[in-house]
Structures are given as C-alpha cells and as structure tokens.
Amino acid sequence: MIQKKYIQFIALVVLSMIVTTSCERDVSDDAVLATFPSNADVYSDNPEGLTDEFFISFNPVDGANPEGFGTDQNEAYMGTSSIRLDIPAPNDPDGGFIGGIFKDRGEGRNLTEYDALTFWVKASRTALFDEVGFGFDFELDKYTVARAGIPLSTDWRKVTIPIPDPSKLVQEKGMFFFSTGTSSTDGVGFTIWIDEIRFENLGTIAQPQPRILNGQNVSQQGFLNVPFQLTGLTQTFNVETGRNVRVNAAPSFFDFASSNPGVATVDEFGLVSVIGVGEVTISASLDGVGAQGSLSLNVEGGFNFAPVPTRPEENVVSIFSDAYQDIPVSRYNSFFEPFQNTLGGVVPVGPESIISYSDLNFVGIVFNDVTFPSEAVQPVNAANLTHLHVDINVQEAIQANDRLLLQLTNYGASETVGSFLISGNQLVEDQWVSFDIPLLDFSGLGDKNRIGLLLFNSENGPDNPTISNLFLDNIYFYTE
Amino acid sequence: MKINKDSKLNMVKYPPIFLLILICVLSCDLDETQEVVTLDNLVWADEFDTDGAPNPEHWNFEIGDGTKQGIPGWGNNELQYYTDRPQNVKVENGVLLITARQESFEGNNYTSARLTTQNLFEQKYGRYEARIKVPYGKGYWPAFWLLGNDCDVNPWPACGEIDIMEYLGDEPTSVFSTIHGPQYSGAESISKEFSLENGRFDTDFHVYGMEWSPNRINFYVDDVLYHSLTPEDVDEETNGTGNWIFNDRAFYIILNVAVGGNLPGNPNSETVFPQSMVVDYVRVYN
Numbered sequence: 001m002i003q004k005k006y007i008q009f010i011a012l013v014v015l016s017m018i019v020t021t022s023c024e025r026d027v028s029d030d031a032v033l034a035t036f037p038s039n040a041d042v043y044s045d046n047p048e049g050l051t052d053e054f055f056i057s058f059n060p061v062d063g064a065n066p067e068g069f070g071t072d073q074n075e076a077y078m079g080t081s082s083i084r085l086d087i088p089a090p091n092d093p094d095g096g097f098i099g100g101i102f103k104d105r106g107e108g109r110n111l112t113e114y115d116a117l118t119f120w121v122k123a124s125r126t127a128l129f130d131e132v133g134f135g136f137d138f139e140l141d142k143y144t145v146a147r148a149g150i151p152l153s154t155d156w157r158k159v160t161i162p163i164p165d166p167s168k169l170v171q172e173k174g175m176f177f178f179s180t181g182t183s184s185t186d187g188v189g190f191t192i193w194i195d196e197i198r199f200e201n202l203g204t205i206a207q208p209q210p211r212i213l214n215g216q217n218v219s220q221q222g223f224l225n226v227p228f229q230l231t232g233l234t235q236t237f238n239v240e241t242g243r244n245v246r247v248n249a250a251p252s253f254f255d256f257a258s259s260n261p262g263v264a265t266v267d268e269f270g271l272v273s274v275i276g277v278g279e280v281t282i283s284a285s286l287d288g289v290g291a292q293g294s295l296s297l298n299v300e301g302g303f304n305f306a307p308v309p310t311r312p313e314e315n316v317v318s319i320f321s322d323a324y325q326d327i328p329v330s331r332y333n334s335f336f337e338p339f340q341n342t343l344g345g346v347v348p349v350g351p352e353s354i355i356s357y358s359d360l361n362f363v364g365i366v367f368n369d370v371t372f373p374s375e376a377v378q379p380v381n382a383a384n385l386t387h388l389h390v391d392i393n394v395q396e397a398i399q400a401n402d403r404l405l406l407q408l409t410n411y412g413a414s415e416t417v418g419s420f421l422i423s424g425n426q427l428v429e430d431q432w433v434s435f436d437i438p439l440l441d442f443s444g445l446g447d448k449n450r451i452g453l454l455l456f457n458s459e460n461g462p463d464n465p466t467i468s469n470l471f472l473d474n475i476y477f478y479t480e
Numbered sequence: 481m482k483i484n485k486d487s488k489l490n491m492v493k494y495p496p497i498f499l500l501i502l503i504c505v506l507s508c509d510l511d512e513t514q515e516v517v518t519l520d521n522l523v524w525a526d527e528f529d530t531d532g533a534p535n536p537e538h539w540n541f542e543i544g545d546g547t548k549q550g551i552p553g554w555g556n557n558e559l560q561y562y563t564d565r566p567q568n569v570k571v572e573n574g575v576l577l578i579t580a581r582q583e584s585f586e587g588n589n590y591t592s593a594r595l596t597t598q599n600l601f602e603q604k605y606g607r608y609e610a611r612i613k614v615p616y617g618k619g620y621w622p623a624f625w626l627l628g629n630d631c632d633v634n635p636w637p638a639c640g641e642i643d644i645m646e647y648l649g650d651e652p653t654s655v656f657s658t659i660h661g662p663q664y665s666g667a668e669s670i671s672k673e674f675s676l677e678n679g680r681f682d683t684d685f686h687v688y689g690m691e692w693s694p695n696r697i698n699f700y701v702d703d704v705l706y707h708s709l710t711p712e713d714v715d716e717e718t719n720g721t722g723n724w725i726f727n728d729r730a731f732y733i734i735l736n737v738a739v740g741g742n743l744p745g746n747p748n749s750e751t752v753f754p755q756s757m758v759v760d761y762v763r764v765y766n
Contacts, residue, residue: 208618238750
C-alpha cells in the first residue's frame with residue numbers, strides 16, 4: 001500500500017512537472033527538491049514506512065532499557081495491535097527507563113501540511129508520560145519537539161503534540177520520540193499502550209505563544225569569549241479542548257536577533273557568542289511571532305575564572321565546583337532570617353557557574369538535614385578528609401578592617417562550630433585567591449562526621465559588615 | 481433540530497465540511513429545499529468604517545457592573561466593569577474593537593464594553609447578521625444578541641431574548657444560539673451549539689446570522705443554517721408551558737464581551753488579556 005501511494009505521488013509530481021514544462025521552458029533544479037513523501041502515518045497496526053529496526057533505543061549505557069519495548073496483539077485503540085511499553089523500575093538490571101525513536105526508512109518526509117503529531121495512549125495505571133515528541137533522528141536532531149508530563153489514564157486518550165512551525169519540516173526523519181521512567185509512580189513499574197500515531201492537519205492548533213528563557217527577560221553581565229546557551233525554548237498553542245499545550249522546541253525553529261552584532265551573535269542552535277564590549281539584547285521569533293523572553297548582556301571584558309582544580313575526584317567531596325560532581329546541597333544562599341542581608345547565589349558564567357554574593361553580612365551554604373528539614377540532604381562525613389578548599393575573588397576595593405570569617409558546623413550529638421579567619425590583607429580585589437585550609441585549623445570544631453553548614457561572615461562586630469561583594473568558586477573538602 | 485444546508489454558497493471553501501454536512505443531511509433529512517436566508521433588503525447597517533468612537537446614532541453604551549441596573553454582575557456573577565473608554569471600545573481600521581482588559585477599575589478587576597441599539601434601532605422581524613472574530617481563553621464570553629424593547633414593563637424573560645452568537649473562550653470550536661422567554665430562560669433556555677470540525681472561531685472572522693419571521697427564527701453560521709425554531713419547538717421544549725413571544729414586540733441589538741461568571745467560569749492563568757471581539761459589520765435586512 002505504501003509503495004503504491006508513493007508511486008501515485010510520484011506520478012502526480014511527474015504529471016505536474018509535465019504541465020509545468022509545457023508552459024515554462026526551463027524547470028529549475030530546485031523545483032524537484034520539495035518532493036519528499038508526505039505520508040502521515042507512523043504506526044497503526046504496523047510501523048508505517050519506518051526503518052527495519054522500528055524502535056531505536058537510547059543508549060543502554062545511559063540507563064535506557066531496550067527490552068521493555070514491543071507490540072501487543074491483545075490491546076488496540078483501533079485495529080488489531082498497539083505498541084506496548086513495560087516501564088521498568090529504576091533499579092532494573094536492563095535499564096531504569098525506556099526511551100528511543102522511530103525513524104523514517106527513506107530520506108525523510110515532508111510534514112509541512114500538518115499541524116500536529118497525534119496518537120492514542122492508555123496505561124495500566126494513572127501516571128505521567130515523561131516526554132513524547134518527534135524530530136529526533138540521531139543524526140542532526142535539528143527540529144526536535146517534546147511535550148513533557150503527559151497525564152496517562154487507564155482508558156484510551158488522544159494526545160496532541162503541536163508542530164511549532166510546520167513550514168520548517170520539509171524533510172523530517174524523526175517520526176516519533178518518547179522517554180519515560182517511573183518518577184511519577186514512585187518507582188513502580190507500569191505499562192503504556194500507544195496506538196494510531198500519525199501527523200494530522202487538525203485546523204484547531206492556534207494562538208502561538210513562543211518563549212525563550214521560559215519567557216523571562218534575563219539581564220546579566222556577559223564576558224568576552226564566554227558563550228551563553230539560550231534555554232527554555234518553548235512553543236505554546238491553544239488546542240481544540242481550549243487548553244494550552246506547551247512543547248519544548250529546538251532552537252532551529254526560532255529566528256534569533258541580536259540588537260548589537262558587534263557585541264554578540266546567535267547561531268541557529270541558540271548559542272550566543274560574545275565577541276565585543278558593550279550592551280546587547282538577544283530576542284527571538286518563531287514563525288513571525290515574537291517570543292516572550294530575552295537576554296540582555298552587559299559586556300565589559302573577559303571573565304577571569306578561578307584556577308581549575310587538579311586534585312583527583314576520588315579525594316574530593318565537592319560542595320560547589322564545575323570540576324567535580326557536587327553533593328546535594330539544599331541552599332547556596334541560606335537566606336537566614338531575620339538578620340542576614342546577603343543576596344545572590346549561583347550565577348552562570350557561560351557554560352560554567354560561580355557563586356556571587358552581594359550585600360554580604362553573612363551567608364550560609366546549607367547541606368544538612370537539620371536547618372531546613374523540608375530540604376534535608378546528607379551532611380558531609382569529613383572524618384577522613386583533611387582540608388577545605390575555596391577560591392575567593394573580592395569585587396571591591398580591599399579596606400583596612402576587611403575580614404571574612406569561615407565557619408563550619410558539625411551536626412553531631414552536640415552541634416559544634418569551627419572558625420577560621422581570613423583577613424583583608426590575604427585577599428585581592430578582582431583576583432582569585434585560593435585557600436587550602438586544614439580542617440584542624442577550624443578552631444572549635446569537634447567531630448567532623450556530620451559537617452553540614454559553611455558560613456561566610458564579613459562582620460567586624462555586630463551590624464558592621466566589611467566585604468560586601470565577592471565571588472566564590474571551587475568549594476570542596478578533600479584529603480591530601 | 482433539523483440541519484440544513486444552502487448549497488449555493490462557499491462549496492469550495494470548506495469542501496470536507498460540506499461533504500460531511502451533505503452526508504449528514506442525506507442521512508437525517510432529505511429536505512434540501514430550504515435556503516439559509518430569504519431577506520435581502522438592507523435596512524440598517526454599521527460597517528465600522530470611521531475611526532474613533534462608535535457612531536452615536538447607532539450605538540448606546542451600558543456602563544458599570546450592573547449594580548446601577550439592579551443586577552450586580554449582570555445577573556451572572558460576571559466580573560467586568562463596562563466603560564465607553566477607547567481602551568474598551570473603538571472603531572479602527574474598518575472594524576469595531578470591544579476589548580476586555582485585566583485592570584483594577586471601580587472596584588472590579590476587568591473592564592470591557594457593551595453596546596446596544598436601544599431607542600436607536602429597534603424592530604420586529606428581519607435578518608440580523610454580523611461578521612465577528614472572537615477572543616479565546618477561559619472566562620471570555622462575547623455575544624451578539626437581541627433583547628425585547630419592553631423589558632421595563634415586561635421584566636425579563638417575559639420581554640424575550642434572542643442570542644444570535646454566544647461563545648465561551650475555553651471552547652474555541654463551538655458557538656451557540658439561544659432563545660429565552662417565560663418558562664424557557666437561563667439554564668432552561670432553548671439553545672443549540674454549532675461546532676467546526678477542523679477549525680475554530682478565534683482565528684478567523686465568521687458570519688453569525690439570524691432570520692426572524694412570524695412564528696420562525698433561524699440561526700446560521702457562515703452558510704450553514706443549524707438551528708430553526710417555531711412555536712411548536714417552544715411548546716415541545718417547555719411541555720406546553722411556554723409561549724412564543726417573538727411576534728409581539730420589537731427587539732434591539734447588543735454587542736458585548738463579558739468576563740467570567742456562571743457560564744464561562746472565571747479566567748485562569750492561561751487567559752490572555754487584553755483581547756478583543758472584532759466586529760467587521762452589523763447588518764439588518766428585511
């Protein structure tokens with residue numbers, strides 16, 4: 001059937017070319033490009049025009065479970081069969097989630113006449129389908145679309161995944177994509193059935209509301225040669241039910257604009273390159289509709305990063321560093337009430353991040369199960385660790401009385417606090433200074449097996465803060 | 481409850497819908513002789529061609545939240561305060577814009593506008609037609625409707641109401657038409673919905689019309705007559721308790737955008753403000 005449809009389609013194209021050639025002397029070579037088949041069907045009772053492997057799993061090395069995918073001859077929304085996904089528990093030896101793609105077996109399809117991918121789905125219990133979409137072909141992944149958190153019912157329901165801008169999809173190979181685990185079911189495995197997957201022209205996909213940066217107008221310092229990846233790219237449509245449906249849309253669906261190309265440019269993948277000093281605003285549109293959200297950068301020069309840590313990972317327990325995997329931390333700014341004034345916290349600097357505090361009087365980094373019970377994380381057992389490392393960069397002129405008191409709290413049977421004082425003459429304005437402080441030098445610290453708070457205090461007496469603005473990076477315990 | 485189709489118009493524009501309707505017509509009713517409209521003598525119109533405030537010879541404003549009229553929330557717990565400010569109502573680029581806004585105003589959280597032809601144009605019978613694009617989103621409740629001109633002496637619903645087009649913003653593919661009278665008002669009114677199979681009412685203009693003659697009211701959208709009412713229908717719907725009150729008085733035209741209340745429900749976080757009901761024209765034929 002499919003072959004026949006293709007032949008009919010090609011015959012139509014040939015016919016139209018003959019008609020064209022009869023009145024135009026030359027047909028441009030370009031004219032034949034728009035001839036990719038527009039077959040809408042992806043799966044009905046069988047895969048429709050997909051590759052022989054049908055389901056191409058994400059890499060099992062990343063935890064994907066290729067064993068839970070199959071078809072079911074006893075369940076179908078229409079016809080005789082459906083796709084069946086047996087979602088594994090997180091600790092399944094074959095992998096803790098199921099995810100992968102269906103790919104067109106040819107050179108791709110022309111989907112420009114459709115406005116949505118639709119399918120019917122049900123599950124063995126109510127749950128959330130983590131992500132479903134299309135546009136992933138494991139080649140370019142250029143026009144990816146994913147809808148997250150789709151509610152599953154124990155009865156068949158139709159799901160609509162709007163196409164952000166169909167005119168882009170002249171040759172799409174990524175016909176279907178899904179990925180789900182058991183995060184919505186507290187780790188309990190369940191079954192999903194999917195049927196009648198196809199592209200449709202519903203005519204009810206309307207009122208586009210594209211966004212970048214999740215609709216926020218982000219304004220921050222930019223730095224020469226430190227790129228910025230635009231994220232939070234979505235397209236939202238109002239659909240037939242009157243509800244809004246939001247999908248994550250690949251950057252290539254958007255047209256990006258720079259207000260000052262001498263300062264920053266954006267490529268089609270949403271990567272902002274900072275190339276000059278000055279101010280710039282990056283905005284975007286999708287299919288002619290302006291996107292909510294923008295990025296404004298003030299670029300004064302390059303960023304002076306802290307020295308890259310060199311200690312081997314196995315000797316390190318990292319609180320905050322791009323060089324290591326950090327332990328869970330509940331707060332990088334404690335916002336202790338009522339006496340803390342300190343603002344700020346983690347800020348991205350291109351692909352990396354630092355901690356930036358302003359209005360400092362004191363501030364804690366919280367990683368325990370006592371201070372904020374609802375945010376409990378495990379404190380650090382530093383019994384076998386010897387040092388605390390921290391890089392400090394003061395963002396103001398150093399004054400005579402400047403000081404920074406570092407305090408570690410151990411939440412043992414009794415709480416003990418150890419203190420280490422850094423004086424202003426050990427710090428340099430706008431320069432990173434690295435400290436490797438022996439834990440033994442934190443005077444007053446008793447046990448080290450439940451360290452869960454690192455406090456920075458710049459006060460020289462009550463209500464008398466000294467240093468107000470500083471950057472921190474590479475905060476980690478280690479053993480020498 | 482008959483569905484009929486005038487085959488003269490726009491066959492090409494909606495071929496799948498036409499086919500569907502034709503199939504439906506053939507399957508449920510073989511009477512294809514009825515035409516959508518019969519009255520073609522234009523007697524009153526506003527084409528909204530002059531920028532600025534709406535023509536005062538055609539339109540009055542109803543101001544407020546209904547409190548002054550003795551029906552706070554206009555009887556439906558609606559949330560808007562009607563004004564005649566240009567922010568809420570103006571003619572621009574050949575269309576009338578009735579704009580609902582989310583703003584604090586006179587103790588209300590939304591503003592909008594309601595225009596009537598009361599005392600300016602009132603008549604019995606005729607064909608009433610408007611070309612309109614509606615807003616979308618939970619809480620929007622735009623309408624094009626008629627009210628009997630003697631509600632002062634025969635309080636509603638005795639004076640009658642003919643709703644040519646009502647639409648709820650969270651049901652973008654449907655509109656409905658309704659008549660209200662004694663024993664068939666409010667939730668008991670006689671109403672019918674018209675839905676688009678592959679389209680919606682907030683993305684394009686559509687023509688909403690009603691043809692009214694002695695003992696008959698027909699409602700249509702574009703070229704589709706979908707709701708036809710006679711005294712027999714009122715009799716049937718009310719088990720003999722209601723009367724046909726549409727041969728007895730002149731009616732006047734109302735255009736408004738309500739926000740929230742009993743029927744549409746209140747706006748939610750997805751509802752976009754401001755939005756307008758856009759009216760290309762209102763025409764009356766005899």
